[in-house]
Amino acid sequence: MNIVxxxxxxxxxxxxxxxxxxxxxxxxxxxxxxxxxxxxxIESLHPDLVFTDIKMPEMDGLQMLEEIKNRQIKCxxxxxxxxxxxxxxxxxxxxxxxxxxxxxxxxxxxxxxLKSISAKIxxxxxxxxxxxxxxxxxxxxxxxxxxxENIGKAxxxxxxxxxxxxxxxRGYSTSGCLDKTTVMEKFKxxxxxxxxxxxxxxxxxxxxxxxxxxxxxxxxxxxxxRIDVVDCLKDSVxxxxxxxxxxxxxxxxxxxxxxxxxxxxxxxRIVEDGNDIVYTDYKYSxxxxxxxxxxxxxxxxxxxxxxxxxxxxxFIGKAHxxxxxxxxxxxxxxxxxxxxxxxxxxxxxxxxxxDTVEKISRAKLLSEIKECLDExxxxxFAGEATRDDIHNYTILKAIAYIRENYANKISQEEVANYLxxxxxxxxxxxxxxxxxxxSSFVNEFRVSHAKRLLTGSNLKIYxxxxxxxxxxxxxxxxxxxxxxxxSPKEFREx
Numbered sequence: 001m002n003i004v005x006x007x008x009x010x011x012x013x014x015x016x017x018x019x020x021x022x023x024x025x026x027x028x029x030x031x032x033x034x035x036x037x038x039x040x041x042i043e044s045l046h047p048d049l050v051f052t053d054i055k056m057p058e059m060d061g062l063q064m065l066e067e068i069k070n071r072q073i074k075c076x077x078x079x080x081x082x083x084x085x086x087x088x089x090x091x092x093x094x095x096x097x098x099x100x101x102x103x104x105x106x107x108x109x110x111x112x113x114l115k116s117i118s119a120k121i122x123x124x125x126x127x128x129x130x131x132x133x134x135x136x137x138x139x140x141x142x143x144x145x146x147x148x149e150n151i152g153k154a155x156x157x158x159x160x161x162x163x164x165x166x167x168x169x170r171g172y173s174t175s176g177c178l179d180k181t182t183v184m185e186k187f188k189x190x191x192x193x194x195x196x197x198x199x200x201x202x203x204x205x206x207x208x209x210x211x212x213x214x215x216x217x218x219x220x221x222x223x224x225x226r227i228d229v230v231d232c233l234k235d236s237v238x239x240x241x242x243x244x245x246x247x248x249x250x251x252x253x254x255x256x257x258x259x260x261x262x263x264x265x266x267x268x269r270i271v272e273d274g275n276d277i278v279y280t281d282y283k284y285s286x287x288x289x290x291x292x293x294x295x296x297x298x299x300x301x302x303x304x305x306x307x308x309x310x311x312x313x314x315f316i317g318k319a320h321x322x323x324x325x326x327x328x329x330x331x332x333x334x335x336x337x338x339x340x341x342x343x344x345x346x347x348x349x350x351x352x353x354x355d356t357v358e359k360i361s362r363a364k365l366l367s368e369i370k371e372c373l374d375e376x377x378x379x380x381f382a383g384e385a386t387r388d389d390i391h392n393y394t395i396l397k398a399i400a401y402i403r404e405n406y407a408n409k410i411s412q413e414e415v416a417n418y419l420x421x422x423x424x425x426x427x428x429x430x431x432x433x434x435x436x437x438x439s440s441f442v443n444e445f446r447v448s449h450a451k452r453l454l455t456g457s458n459l460k461i462y463x464x465x466x467x468x469x470x471x472x473x474x475x476x477x478x479x480x481x482x483x484x485x486x487s488p489k490e491f492r493e494x
Contacts, residue, residue: 001048001118001141002196005031006038006064007080008056010353012103016051016080017358019110024254025142026114027362031355035059039067042075046197048141049117050077051101062091069096076117080105118143122150132157132192136203139246140194140253151246158191158205158246165209166191166243167219170256171202173236174367178202182232189213203253208242216242220270227269237263237365241273258322260364265325267317279321284328289335292377296339297396301381308377312370329369330357336376342400350379394419395433398426406445407469412438446470447483454492461488 003020005028007013017028029045032038035052036059042050050068052061059067065077079093079100093100098120099113121143135154138144144154155164171178180195183202187193189212192205206219213219220240227233239259241252252273263271265279288311295303315325333356341348356376363369398415415438416423430438446468453464462473465488470476480488 001026001114001121001143002029002045003027003049003051004029004038004041004045004047006033006035006041006050006052006056006061007031008033008053012053012080012105014355014358016105016110017355019105019107020051020114021358021362023114025250033353035061035064039064042068043071043073044198046073047075048121048143050075051080052077053080065096076120078113078117119145133194136192136194136205136249139249140203142250146247146250154246158207160191160207160246161210163209164207166246167206167208167213167216168239168241168243168249168252168256169202169204169206169219169223170239170253171204171233171236172238172260172364173200173202173232174365175235176200177232177235179232182230186226186230202236205249216240216272220272223270236269238270239263239273240270257364261322261326261366261369264366265315265317265322266319279319282315282320282324282328284324284331288332292332292336293339296336296377296380297343299381304374304377304381308370308374312366315366325366326360326363326369329373330360333357333360333373333376336373336380339400340380342403343396344380347380347382351376354379394421394426395429398429402442402445406442406449407467409469409471410442442469443479444483447480450476450480450488451484451491454488461492464488 003026005013005016005020007016010033013031013033017031020026020028029047030041032041034056038050038052039059042064052064054061061079068075068077077097079097080103081100082103098117101109101113121138121141122145124138132154135144135157139146139154144150160166176199178195178199178201180193180199183195183204184190184193187204187206189206190204191207192203194203195201206213208214208216208219213222223238223240227236227238237260239256241256243249243252255273259271263269292304292307294300295307337348337351337356340351354376356372359372359375360369363372397419401415401418402410412423412426416426419426427438430436430441434441436444450464450468453459453467454461457464459467461477465471465473465476468476470479477487480491484491486494
Protein backbone atom coordinates (compact mmCIF):
# COMPACT_ATOMS: atom_id res chain seq x y z
CA MET A 1 0.00 0.00 0.00
CA ASN A 2 1.02 3.61 -0.58
CA ILE A 3 0.69 5.46 2.72
CA VAL A 4 0.60 9.13 3.83
CA UNK A 5 1.19 10.12 7.47
CA UNK A 6 -0.34 13.36 8.81
CA UNK A 7 0.99 14.11 12.30
CA UNK A 8 2.32 17.31 13.87
CA UNK A 9 4.68 15.60 16.34
CA UNK A 10 7.91 14.84 14.51
CA UNK A 11 8.93 11.91 16.73
CA UNK A 12 5.63 10.12 16.17
CA UNK A 13 5.62 11.00 12.47
CA UNK A 14 9.10 9.69 11.79
CA UNK A 15 8.79 6.72 14.14
CA UNK A 16 5.58 5.55 12.48
CA UNK A 17 7.12 6.10 9.06
CA UNK A 18 10.09 3.89 9.90
CA UNK A 19 7.80 1.20 11.28
CA UNK A 20 5.51 1.20 8.23
CA UNK A 21 8.48 1.23 5.84
CA UNK A 22 9.82 -1.93 7.50
CA UNK A 23 6.97 -3.80 5.83
CA UNK A 24 8.32 -4.55 2.35
CA UNK A 25 4.94 -4.38 0.65
CA UNK A 26 4.03 -0.93 2.07
CA UNK A 27 5.61 2.43 1.28
CA UNK A 28 5.26 5.79 3.03
CA UNK A 29 5.09 8.12 0.03
CA UNK A 30 4.68 11.38 1.97
CA UNK A 31 4.45 12.94 5.44
CA UNK A 32 2.61 16.12 6.46
CA UNK A 33 2.67 18.12 9.69
CA UNK A 34 -0.90 19.47 9.66
CA UNK A 35 -4.30 18.79 8.12
CA UNK A 36 -4.08 21.44 5.43
CA UNK A 37 -0.73 20.18 4.19
CA UNK A 38 -2.06 16.63 4.48
CA UNK A 39 -5.15 17.41 2.40
CA UNK A 40 -3.04 18.87 -0.43
CA UNK A 41 -0.72 15.85 -0.33
CA ILE A 42 -3.58 13.33 -0.34
CA GLU A 43 -5.38 15.10 -3.19
CA SER A 44 -2.16 15.09 -5.21
CA LEU A 45 -0.91 11.53 -4.55
CA HIS A 46 -4.13 9.55 -3.94
CA PRO A 47 -2.62 7.12 -1.40
CA ASP A 48 -4.25 3.83 -0.45
CA LEU A 49 -4.11 4.65 3.27
CA VAL A 50 -3.75 7.73 5.48
CA PHE A 51 -2.67 7.74 9.13
CA THR A 52 -3.72 11.03 10.75
CA ASP A 53 -3.60 12.64 14.17
CA ILE A 54 -6.69 14.52 15.40
CA LYS A 55 -5.40 17.69 17.05
CA MET A 56 -3.13 19.58 14.66
CA PRO A 57 -2.52 23.25 13.75
CA GLU A 58 -4.21 24.98 10.79
CA MET A 59 -6.62 22.08 10.11
CA ASP A 60 -7.26 19.17 12.45
CA GLY A 61 -7.61 15.54 11.43
CA LEU A 62 -11.42 15.50 11.57
CA GLN A 63 -11.72 18.58 9.35
CA MET A 64 -9.28 17.00 6.93
CA LEU A 65 -11.26 13.74 6.76
CA GLU A 66 -14.50 15.64 6.23
CA GLU A 67 -12.91 17.59 3.37
CA ILE A 68 -11.55 14.37 1.83
CA LYS A 69 -15.09 13.00 1.95
CA ASN A 70 -16.53 16.20 0.40
CA ARG A 71 -13.99 16.09 -2.43
CA GLN A 72 -14.77 12.41 -3.03
CA ILE A 73 -11.15 11.35 -2.69
CA LYS A 74 -11.05 7.59 -2.32
CA CYS A 75 -8.62 6.40 0.32
CA UNK A 76 -8.69 4.50 3.59
CA UNK A 77 -7.80 6.26 6.83
CA UNK A 78 -6.73 5.45 10.38
CA UNK A 79 -6.95 7.91 13.29
CA UNK A 80 -4.09 8.29 15.79
CA UNK A 81 -5.57 9.20 19.17
CA UNK A 82 -5.02 9.20 22.92
CA UNK A 83 -7.44 8.04 25.58
CA UNK A 84 -8.46 11.66 26.27
CA UNK A 85 -9.53 12.08 22.64
CA UNK A 86 -11.46 8.82 22.37
CA UNK A 87 -14.76 10.60 21.64
CA UNK A 88 -13.08 12.28 18.68
CA UNK A 89 -12.08 8.87 17.33
CA UNK A 90 -15.73 7.79 17.39
CA UNK A 91 -16.67 10.91 15.45
CA UNK A 92 -13.86 10.21 12.98
CA UNK A 93 -15.40 6.84 12.16
CA UNK A 94 -18.56 8.68 11.05
CA UNK A 95 -16.36 10.83 8.78
CA UNK A 96 -15.20 7.72 6.97
CA UNK A 97 -12.17 6.62 9.02
CA UNK A 98 -11.66 2.85 8.92
CA UNK A 99 -10.06 2.42 12.32
CA UNK A 100 -8.08 4.10 15.09
CA UNK A 101 -4.80 3.51 16.91
CA UNK A 102 -4.34 4.48 20.54
CA UNK A 103 -1.12 6.25 21.51
CA UNK A 104 1.47 5.08 22.39
CA UNK A 105 1.31 3.08 19.17
CA UNK A 106 2.39 -0.56 19.35
CA UNK A 107 3.80 -2.78 16.61
CA UNK A 108 1.02 -5.33 17.10
CA UNK A 109 -1.67 -2.65 16.74
CA UNK A 110 -0.13 -1.32 13.51
CA UNK A 111 0.23 -4.86 12.18
CA UNK A 112 -3.45 -5.53 12.86
CA UNK A 113 -4.60 -2.32 11.19
CA LEU A 114 -2.48 -2.96 8.08
CA LYS A 115 -3.91 -6.46 7.71
CA SER A 116 -7.45 -5.14 8.15
CA ILE A 117 -7.06 -2.37 5.56
CA SER A 118 -5.27 -4.72 3.14
CA ALA A 119 -8.20 -7.12 3.39
CA LYS A 120 -10.64 -4.30 2.58
CA ILE A 121 -8.62 -3.20 -0.44
CA UNK A 122 -8.35 -6.81 -1.57
CA UNK A 123 -12.12 -7.20 -1.36
CA UNK A 124 -12.61 -3.96 -3.30
CA UNK A 125 -10.20 -5.09 -6.00
CA UNK A 126 -11.91 -8.42 -6.53
CA UNK A 127 -15.22 -6.66 -7.09
CA UNK A 128 -13.85 -4.70 -10.05
CA UNK A 129 -14.17 -7.47 -12.62
CA UNK A 130 -13.61 -5.35 -15.72
CA UNK A 131 -10.52 -3.41 -14.64
CA UNK A 132 -7.14 -5.18 -15.03
CA UNK A 133 -5.30 -2.06 -13.83
CA UNK A 134 -6.97 -2.37 -10.42
CA UNK A 135 -5.75 -5.95 -10.14
CA UNK A 136 -2.18 -4.98 -10.97
CA UNK A 137 -2.28 -2.20 -8.38
CA UNK A 138 -3.79 -4.52 -5.76
CA UNK A 139 -1.29 -7.31 -6.45
CA UNK A 140 1.89 -5.21 -6.50
CA UNK A 141 0.82 -3.24 -3.40
CA UNK A 142 0.17 -6.44 -1.46
CA UNK A 143 -3.48 -5.47 -0.93
CA UNK A 144 -4.74 -8.49 -2.88
CA UNK A 145 -4.07 -11.77 -1.11
CA UNK A 146 -1.89 -14.00 -3.26
CA UNK A 147 -4.18 -17.04 -3.10
CA UNK A 148 -5.31 -19.35 -5.91
CA GLU A 149 -8.82 -17.90 -6.02
CA ASN A 150 -7.67 -14.31 -6.51
CA ILE A 151 -4.93 -15.26 -8.97
CA GLY A 152 -7.41 -17.35 -10.98
CA LYS A 153 -9.81 -14.42 -11.12
CA ALA A 154 -7.00 -12.09 -12.21
CA UNK A 155 -5.98 -14.51 -14.96
CA UNK A 156 -9.55 -14.41 -16.30
CA UNK A 157 -9.61 -10.61 -16.15
CA UNK A 158 -6.29 -10.44 -18.04
CA UNK A 159 -7.66 -13.01 -20.52
CA UNK A 160 -4.64 -15.27 -20.12
CA UNK A 161 -4.76 -18.64 -21.83
CA UNK A 162 -3.45 -21.86 -20.26
CA UNK A 163 0.34 -22.10 -20.30
CA UNK A 164 0.79 -18.33 -20.56
CA UNK A 165 4.25 -16.79 -20.20
CA UNK A 166 4.35 -13.19 -19.03
CA UNK A 167 6.85 -10.39 -19.24
CA UNK A 168 6.71 -7.81 -16.47
CA UNK A 169 7.69 -4.25 -17.42
CA ARG A 170 8.02 -1.42 -14.94
CA GLY A 171 8.89 2.12 -15.93
CA TYR A 172 9.79 4.99 -13.63
CA SER A 173 10.05 8.72 -14.34
CA THR A 174 11.19 11.27 -11.77
CA SER A 175 9.46 14.07 -13.69
CA GLY A 176 6.02 12.44 -13.42
CA CYS A 177 5.46 12.56 -17.18
CA LEU A 178 4.14 9.03 -17.73
CA ASP A 179 0.89 9.74 -19.53
CA LYS A 180 -1.52 6.80 -19.31
CA THR A 181 -3.40 7.58 -22.53
CA THR A 182 -0.19 7.89 -24.56
CA VAL A 183 1.28 4.73 -23.09
CA MET A 184 -1.92 2.77 -23.79
CA GLU A 185 -1.80 3.87 -27.42
CA LYS A 186 1.88 2.97 -27.86
CA PHE A 187 1.73 -0.38 -26.03
CA LYS A 188 -1.44 -1.94 -27.43
CA UNK A 189 -0.09 -5.45 -26.87
CA UNK A 190 -0.26 -5.24 -23.08
CA UNK A 191 -2.45 -7.53 -20.97
CA UNK A 192 -2.63 -5.21 -18.00
CA UNK A 193 -1.37 -1.68 -17.46
CA UNK A 194 -1.37 0.56 -14.39
CA UNK A 195 0.01 4.10 -14.11
CA UNK A 196 0.29 5.59 -10.61
CA UNK A 197 -1.63 8.72 -9.64
CA UNK A 198 1.53 10.84 -9.63
CA UNK A 199 2.41 9.62 -13.16
CA UNK A 200 5.84 8.47 -12.04
CA UNK A 201 5.32 4.70 -11.94
CA UNK A 202 4.08 2.35 -14.64
CA UNK A 203 3.41 -1.39 -14.35
CA UNK A 204 2.66 -3.45 -17.43
CA UNK A 205 2.19 -7.13 -18.30
CA UNK A 206 2.79 -8.61 -21.75
CA UNK A 207 1.87 -12.19 -22.74
CA UNK A 208 4.77 -13.62 -24.74
CA UNK A 209 2.82 -16.80 -25.54
CA UNK A 210 0.26 -14.94 -27.66
CA UNK A 211 1.84 -11.56 -28.46
CA UNK A 212 3.99 -10.29 -31.31
CA UNK A 213 7.19 -10.54 -29.26
CA UNK A 214 8.08 -13.97 -27.93
CA UNK A 215 11.23 -13.24 -25.91
CA UNK A 216 12.45 -10.74 -23.36
CA UNK A 217 15.19 -9.68 -25.78
CA UNK A 218 12.62 -8.69 -28.39
CA UNK A 219 10.56 -6.81 -25.81
CA UNK A 220 13.63 -4.94 -24.57
CA UNK A 221 14.52 -3.97 -28.15
CA UNK A 222 10.95 -2.74 -28.73
CA UNK A 223 11.02 -0.79 -25.48
CA UNK A 224 14.40 0.74 -26.32
CA UNK A 225 13.03 2.04 -29.62
CA ARG A 226 9.90 3.52 -28.08
CA ILE A 227 11.72 5.31 -25.25
CA ASP A 228 13.49 7.40 -27.89
CA VAL A 229 10.36 8.46 -29.81
CA VAL A 230 7.62 8.75 -27.14
CA ASP A 231 8.02 12.09 -25.35
CA CYS A 232 6.61 11.01 -22.01
CA LEU A 233 9.08 8.10 -21.87
CA LYS A 234 12.29 9.95 -22.70
CA ASP A 235 13.46 10.40 -19.10
CA SER A 236 12.19 7.02 -17.89
CA VAL A 237 14.14 3.97 -16.71
CA UNK A 238 12.85 0.40 -16.91
CA UNK A 239 13.01 -3.05 -15.41
CA UNK A 240 12.03 -6.15 -17.42
CA UNK A 241 11.53 -9.66 -16.02
CA UNK A 242 9.82 -12.92 -17.00
CA UNK A 243 7.23 -14.65 -14.83
CA UNK A 244 5.39 -17.89 -15.39
CA UNK A 245 2.50 -17.07 -13.05
CA UNK A 246 0.76 -13.99 -11.66
CA UNK A 247 1.68 -15.35 -8.23
CA UNK A 248 5.22 -14.13 -8.89
CA UNK A 249 4.11 -10.58 -9.70
CA UNK A 250 4.16 -9.18 -6.16
CA UNK A 251 7.71 -10.40 -5.41
CA UNK A 252 9.05 -9.21 -8.77
CA UNK A 253 7.41 -5.80 -8.31
CA UNK A 254 9.07 -5.44 -4.89
CA UNK A 255 12.40 -6.52 -6.39
CA UNK A 256 12.05 -3.90 -9.12
CA UNK A 257 12.18 -1.08 -6.54
CA UNK A 258 15.93 -1.67 -6.20
CA UNK A 259 16.65 -2.37 -9.85
CA UNK A 260 16.33 1.18 -11.20
CA UNK A 261 19.37 2.32 -9.24
CA UNK A 262 21.20 -0.82 -10.39
CA UNK A 263 20.70 0.21 -14.00
CA UNK A 264 21.74 3.78 -13.33
CA UNK A 265 24.99 2.65 -11.70
CA UNK A 266 25.69 0.48 -14.73
CA UNK A 267 24.80 3.26 -17.17
CA UNK A 268 21.78 1.55 -18.76
CA ARG A 269 18.16 2.70 -18.94
CA ILE A 270 16.69 -0.81 -19.17
CA VAL A 271 17.62 -3.44 -16.61
CA GLU A 272 16.76 -7.07 -17.30
CA ASP A 273 16.24 -9.68 -14.63
CA GLY A 274 19.36 -11.81 -14.44
CA ASN A 275 21.71 -9.17 -15.87
CA ASP A 276 25.20 -10.14 -14.75
CA ILE A 277 26.41 -6.73 -13.61
CA VAL A 278 29.75 -6.86 -11.81
CA TYR A 279 29.65 -4.26 -9.05
CA THR A 280 32.46 -2.64 -7.10
CA ASP A 281 31.92 -1.12 -3.65
CA TYR A 282 32.10 2.66 -3.42
CA LYS A 283 34.75 3.50 -0.84
CA TYR A 284 33.45 6.27 1.42
CA SER A 285 36.06 8.86 2.35
CA UNK A 286 36.12 11.28 5.27
CA UNK A 287 37.82 13.71 2.89
CA UNK A 288 34.42 14.20 1.26
CA UNK A 289 33.03 15.33 4.60
CA UNK A 290 35.82 17.88 4.95
CA UNK A 291 35.13 19.15 1.44
CA UNK A 292 31.42 19.74 2.00
CA UNK A 293 32.02 21.11 5.50
CA UNK A 294 34.12 23.87 4.02
CA UNK A 295 31.46 24.60 1.39
CA UNK A 296 28.62 24.79 3.91
CA UNK A 297 30.49 26.75 6.56
CA UNK A 298 31.62 29.30 3.99
CA UNK A 299 28.05 29.56 2.65
CA UNK A 300 29.31 28.72 -0.84
CA UNK A 301 26.02 27.80 -2.51
CA UNK A 302 27.53 27.86 -5.98
CA UNK A 303 30.33 25.62 -4.76
CA UNK A 304 27.74 23.17 -3.41
CA UNK A 305 25.93 22.96 -6.75
CA UNK A 306 29.19 22.26 -8.53
CA UNK A 307 30.26 19.66 -5.96
CA UNK A 308 26.85 17.93 -5.88
CA UNK A 309 26.65 17.64 -9.66
CA UNK A 310 30.18 16.29 -9.90
CA UNK A 311 29.73 13.85 -7.04
CA UNK A 312 26.59 12.33 -8.60
CA UNK A 313 28.04 12.18 -12.11
CA UNK A 314 31.03 10.32 -10.72
CA PHE A 315 28.82 7.28 -10.10
CA ILE A 316 27.17 6.98 -13.52
CA GLY A 317 28.47 4.08 -15.58
CA LYS A 318 30.98 3.01 -12.91
CA ALA A 319 28.91 -0.01 -11.75
CA HIS A 320 29.38 0.90 -8.10
CA UNK A 321 27.29 -1.28 -5.83
CA UNK A 322 24.00 0.67 -5.49
CA UNK A 323 23.74 -0.17 -1.80
CA UNK A 324 27.17 1.31 -1.06
CA UNK A 325 26.25 4.49 -2.98
CA UNK A 326 23.01 4.89 -1.06
CA UNK A 327 24.85 4.36 2.24
CA UNK A 328 27.42 6.98 1.23
CA UNK A 329 24.71 9.57 0.64
CA UNK A 330 23.03 8.67 3.93
CA UNK A 331 26.36 9.08 5.72
CA UNK A 332 26.79 12.53 4.17
CA UNK A 333 23.25 13.47 5.21
CA UNK A 334 24.06 12.39 8.76
CA UNK A 335 27.27 14.41 8.67
CA UNK A 336 25.43 17.57 7.52
CA UNK A 337 22.91 17.10 10.32
CA UNK A 338 25.62 16.79 12.98
CA UNK A 339 27.50 19.78 11.55
CA UNK A 340 24.35 21.88 11.69
CA UNK A 341 23.59 20.81 15.26
CA UNK A 342 27.06 21.97 16.32
CA UNK A 343 27.17 25.28 14.47
CA UNK A 344 23.55 26.28 13.66
CA UNK A 345 21.25 24.55 16.19
CA UNK A 346 18.06 25.98 14.67
CA UNK A 347 19.00 24.51 11.30
CA UNK A 348 19.86 21.24 13.02
CA UNK A 349 16.32 21.03 14.34
CA UNK A 350 14.94 21.70 10.86
CA UNK A 351 17.14 18.99 9.40
CA UNK A 352 15.95 16.47 11.99
CA UNK A 353 12.41 17.13 10.83
CA UNK A 354 13.43 16.80 7.19
CA ASP A 355 14.62 13.24 7.89
CA THR A 356 16.93 13.13 4.87
CA VAL A 357 18.37 9.70 5.67
CA GLU A 358 14.94 8.10 5.45
CA LYS A 359 14.12 9.95 2.21
CA ILE A 360 17.34 8.64 0.66
CA SER A 361 16.39 5.10 1.66
CA ARG A 362 13.14 5.43 -0.34
CA ALA A 363 14.56 7.16 -3.41
CA LYS A 364 14.60 5.01 -6.54
CA LEU A 365 17.10 6.92 -8.68
CA LEU A 366 20.43 8.62 -8.12
CA SER A 367 18.91 11.93 -9.22
CA GLU A 368 16.33 11.61 -6.43
CA ILE A 369 19.03 10.68 -3.89
CA LYS A 370 21.00 13.74 -4.98
CA GLU A 371 17.92 15.95 -4.57
CA CYS A 372 17.51 14.71 -1.00
CA LEU A 373 21.04 15.80 -0.09
CA ASP A 374 20.61 19.10 -2.00
CA GLU A 375 17.45 19.75 0.03
CA UNK A 376 19.40 19.26 3.28
CA UNK A 377 22.13 21.65 2.10
CA UNK A 378 19.48 24.22 1.12
CA UNK A 379 18.26 24.28 4.72
CA UNK A 380 21.78 25.21 5.85
CA PHE A 381 22.20 27.88 3.18
CA ALA A 382 18.80 29.38 3.97
CA GLY A 383 19.94 29.91 7.54
CA GLU A 384 22.67 32.43 6.78
CA ALA A 385 20.82 35.12 8.75
CA THR A 386 21.28 33.09 11.94
CA ARG A 387 25.03 32.89 11.59
CA ASP A 388 25.64 36.36 13.02
CA ASP A 389 27.41 37.27 9.77
CA ILE A 390 30.41 35.11 10.68
CA HIS A 391 32.02 33.86 7.49
CA ASN A 392 35.43 32.71 8.66
CA TYR A 393 35.66 28.93 8.44
CA THR A 394 38.19 28.56 11.29
CA ILE A 395 36.18 30.74 13.68
CA LEU A 396 33.04 28.75 12.97
CA LYS A 397 34.89 25.54 13.79
CA ALA A 398 36.20 27.15 16.97
CA ILE A 399 32.66 28.16 18.00
CA ALA A 400 31.44 24.64 17.29
CA TYR A 401 34.20 23.26 19.55
CA ILE A 402 33.30 25.72 22.31
CA ARG A 403 29.62 24.82 21.95
CA GLU A 404 30.47 21.15 22.57
CA ASN A 405 32.96 21.69 25.39
CA TYR A 406 31.96 24.90 27.21
CA ALA A 407 30.98 22.93 30.35
CA ASN A 408 34.57 21.71 30.68
CA LYS A 409 37.76 23.62 31.35
CA ILE A 410 38.89 24.78 27.90
CA SER A 411 41.71 27.11 26.95
CA GLN A 412 42.73 29.09 23.92
CA GLU A 413 45.71 26.75 23.54
CA GLU A 414 43.45 23.67 23.54
CA VAL A 415 41.13 25.08 20.86
CA ALA A 416 44.07 26.24 18.75
CA ASN A 417 45.59 22.77 18.95
CA TYR A 418 42.24 21.26 17.83
CA LEU A 419 42.23 23.63 14.84
CA UNK A 420 45.93 23.00 14.07
CA UNK A 421 46.79 26.70 14.31
CA UNK A 422 48.80 28.75 16.81
CA UNK A 423 47.10 30.34 19.86
CA UNK A 424 48.30 33.73 18.64
CA UNK A 425 46.60 33.30 15.28
CA UNK A 426 43.37 32.17 16.98
CA UNK A 427 43.50 35.28 19.17
CA UNK A 428 43.95 37.45 16.08
CA UNK A 429 40.97 35.79 14.39
CA UNK A 430 38.71 36.36 17.41
CA UNK A 431 39.62 40.04 17.56
CA UNK A 432 39.11 40.45 13.81
CA UNK A 433 35.92 38.40 13.36
CA UNK A 434 34.22 38.74 16.75
CA UNK A 435 35.60 42.06 17.96
CA UNK A 436 36.45 40.46 21.31
CA UNK A 437 39.08 38.14 22.77
CA UNK A 438 38.76 34.39 23.23
CA SER A 439 38.10 34.36 26.99
CA SER A 440 35.40 37.06 26.69
CA PHE A 441 33.57 35.02 24.05
CA VAL A 442 33.73 31.83 26.15
CA ASN A 443 32.50 33.65 29.25
CA GLU A 444 29.59 35.21 27.36
CA PHE A 445 28.71 31.84 25.91
CA ARG A 446 28.70 30.25 29.37
CA VAL A 447 26.64 33.07 30.87
CA SER A 448 24.02 32.72 28.13
CA HIS A 449 23.53 29.09 29.17
CA ALA A 450 23.56 30.02 32.84
CA LYS A 451 20.68 32.47 32.24
CA ARG A 452 18.52 29.67 30.86
CA LEU A 453 19.27 27.49 33.86
CA LEU A 454 18.56 30.33 36.30
CA THR A 455 15.08 30.88 34.87
CA GLY A 456 14.24 27.34 33.84
CA SER A 457 15.53 25.18 36.69
CA ASN A 458 15.67 24.97 40.49
CA LEU A 459 19.41 24.31 40.54
CA LYS A 460 21.45 26.20 43.10
CA ILE A 461 23.72 28.93 41.80
CA TYR A 462 26.91 27.01 42.57
CA UNK A 463 25.46 23.99 40.69
CA UNK A 464 24.70 26.17 37.68
CA UNK A 465 28.20 27.62 37.79
CA UNK A 466 29.66 24.11 37.65
CA UNK A 467 27.34 23.03 34.82
CA UNK A 468 28.42 25.90 32.55
CA UNK A 469 32.14 25.47 33.17
CA UNK A 470 33.01 27.74 36.15
CA UNK A 471 34.92 25.98 38.94
CA UNK A 472 34.84 29.07 41.19
CA UNK A 473 31.37 30.38 42.17
CA UNK A 474 32.72 33.78 43.20
CA UNK A 475 34.37 34.19 39.80
CA UNK A 476 31.12 33.08 38.13
CA UNK A 477 29.20 35.75 40.08
CA UNK A 478 31.69 38.43 39.09
CA UNK A 479 31.72 37.48 35.40
CA UNK A 480 27.91 37.24 35.33
CA UNK A 481 27.50 40.70 36.87
CA UNK A 482 30.07 42.22 34.50
CA UNK A 483 28.12 40.92 31.50
CA UNK A 484 24.48 41.27 32.70
CA UNK A 485 24.79 44.17 35.15
CA UNK A 486 23.17 42.13 37.95
CA SER A 487 24.21 39.13 40.01
CA PRO A 488 22.90 35.62 39.20
CA LYS A 489 20.64 35.82 42.28
CA GLU A 490 19.20 39.18 41.21
CA PHE A 491 18.69 37.90 37.67
CA ARG A 492 16.74 34.90 38.96
CA GLU A 493 14.53 37.06 41.21
CA UNK A 494 13.57 39.56 38.51
